[in-house]
Amino acid sequence: MNTFRTLHRSILVLFAVVVIAIVTLVHFSISKIVAEQSRAQQQSLSPAISLIVEQLLKPLHISEALGHSTELVDLMDGETIDQDAVFKTLDRLENEFGLSFFIASEADRKQYNSDGSIINLIEGEVSWYFKYKDYPIDAVADIGKWEDTHFYIDIKIHDEDGRFLGFFGVGKSLRSFIEVFDTYKQEYGYDFLFVDSEGDIMLSSDPSLIASYSEFTNLSELPWYASLPVTIQSEQALNNKLVTIDQKDFLIAEVKLNQFGWTVFLLSPLEDRQAEISQAFIFSVVTLLVVVFSLFLLIYNLLYYFRKDMQPDLVVRHSNRLPEKDNLQLIYKTLLAEHKSLSVMLLSVDEFSDIVDAHGRNAGDDILDKVVSYLAEHMRDQDILGRWSSAEFIILLPHTGPHVAFDMAQNLRHGIATLSPLQELPEIVITASIGISYTASPRAMHEVTAHAEDALYQAKRDGSNLVRMQLID
Structure with a gap:
């Protein structure tokens, strides 16, 4: 996640540098021509x-x-x-x-x-x-x-x-x-x-x-x-x-x-x-092209470097490549050992089966990708997003208390409910229900997620598009 965001910011910075360089060189070229x-x-x-x-x-x-x-x-x-x-x-x-x-x-x-x-x-x-x-x-x-x-x-x-x-x-x-x-x-x-x-x-x-x-x-x-x-x-x-x-x-x-x-x-x-001014113009254009080409080479090499270095993080960016339960077990243990406490958030897309039955698997996948994209953009750097089941996702929140996790879940739930619908299916309103649990001791992952699942099902029973929390006694 951190690597991805670093890459995202680096590309934005490089894009800004390219734009500034082009504007500066165009200004320089015009100034050069006028001066000439x-x-x-x-x-x-x-x-x-x-x-x-x-x-x-x-x-x-x-x-x-x-x-x-x-x-x-x-x-x-x-x-x-x-x-x-x-x-x-x-x-x-x-x-x-x-x-x-x-x-x-x-x-x-x-x-x-x-x-x-x-x-x-x-x-x-x-x-x-x-x-x-x-x-x-x-x-x-x-x-x-x-x-x-x-x-x-x-x-x-x-x-x-x-x-x-x-x-x-x-x-x-x-x-x-x-x-x-x-x-x-x-x-x-x-x-x-x-x-x-x-x-x-x-x-x-x-x-x-x-x-x-x-x-x-x-x-x-x-x-x-x-x-x-x-x-x-x-x-x-x-x-x-x-x-x-x-x-x-x-x-x-x-x-x-x-x-x-x-x-x-x-x-x-x-x-x-004209000959004198043309020489100045050609020099300015060549300079502009060399600088722009050099910047794009820099971007290409940066992307190549990140592509080699970020394979473990790339899986958390797309709904079809999120870490599954087996991988999440190891991540859970590592986070709990490092931070001593964490909250677990289980998120389920409401009425997902009905959507797939009515509009097909492709529509379902598009909705999942839309939800995952939103979650990835609005999570913290230390948070981990994974796949829990076909229409459910898990978010591990290290060193985060249950009440903070509850507020975060409410924000995520509201953000998903306000997402723009799919362009080809404008009548579908995307919502999600969220269940939360918490541990501050070295408990097994299945024990914590079981309570989060109970909270999620309670949210579903209460009408969906809700957040519920169940703490371990």
Whole structure:
């Protein structure tokens, strides 16, 4: 009995361990996949952020820092401009930072470039100056110089009184951007789109999309963008959207460039990311299978061990393999010698012969198995259950007084009476009668069981489904 219950508990514990392990590993697998997705996303964004900082934000910060210098304000403040001093300063800045600089003076309406050229700022001919002069922001990004297209960052310059003096800025040839973008595309495999608030593509890793002679390509002109829902197009909400370009899937990530009012769309090939995530998923699944298989091997070996070790106890688990009277004699003597006292309980299934006559032997065996199963689950570890006759069972209760045994018998009787009926014979109500006797001295088993039998028959005579007790004088 003890071995059986130990096995039962061990299986429950192992089952719980298996469930917990599976849930934990599934959670780990999902976390691993999500982490891998995040890592892939981060891995794709990190070079893009580096490129944006190096190619756009660094020139912006340089121009903003220089735009606040007193040297520059002094050059631009006044009714006339010292052109030699301006060109000398611009040439020095170009050599120092490796960028093209310019000063657009409000005083004489001229633009001085670090390459030595001068452009007259005439309204109607040079649109950018007069367009951005009235802008509410102090830093503007623009594309211009169409004979050699440049990306410009224009910084407004004011004197101490807030009077507008003109623009100072930095320019980079788009050819340099195309070369950098191409290097990134070959190394990381993705494309860039720098788009303004109107949807015009300002910069791109695709040379065919870069503006030419003031003609900008708009996002709406791209076939893959036009295929997106109207709501997405109207909001330009493309982050984590999956698109198909030339029969290849791309995942879009977006980075806001609030300094310019632009959005950078990063088009990452899905095949590469799928391969990375698939590897993580396969690793997690293999780990899960190995752990589950190991746990089931443990369960199998545990069952094999108990099967070899528990043969004497297995006989008390099923009604057709309970110990018979001969074996019970030895068990009785052992228990009485060890515990000095015990109660004997004889239990008989009521109306068993009538049930067998009416419904057959199989129905009777099913009822006996149901009763034995209930008794085995509700007995104490030290109690012994055995077969007494065809429809009667004996329970040996070591070191248990008669009154305690009587209360236990009442509980067992009530539990049997409340058992669910057989599914195929719902009309049969299962009940049992119980007789009890007790000894605290070394008496023969037949002497104690005789009194228990008398008590059992008295319970039957009194109407069945009862407990009666007869003690030895």
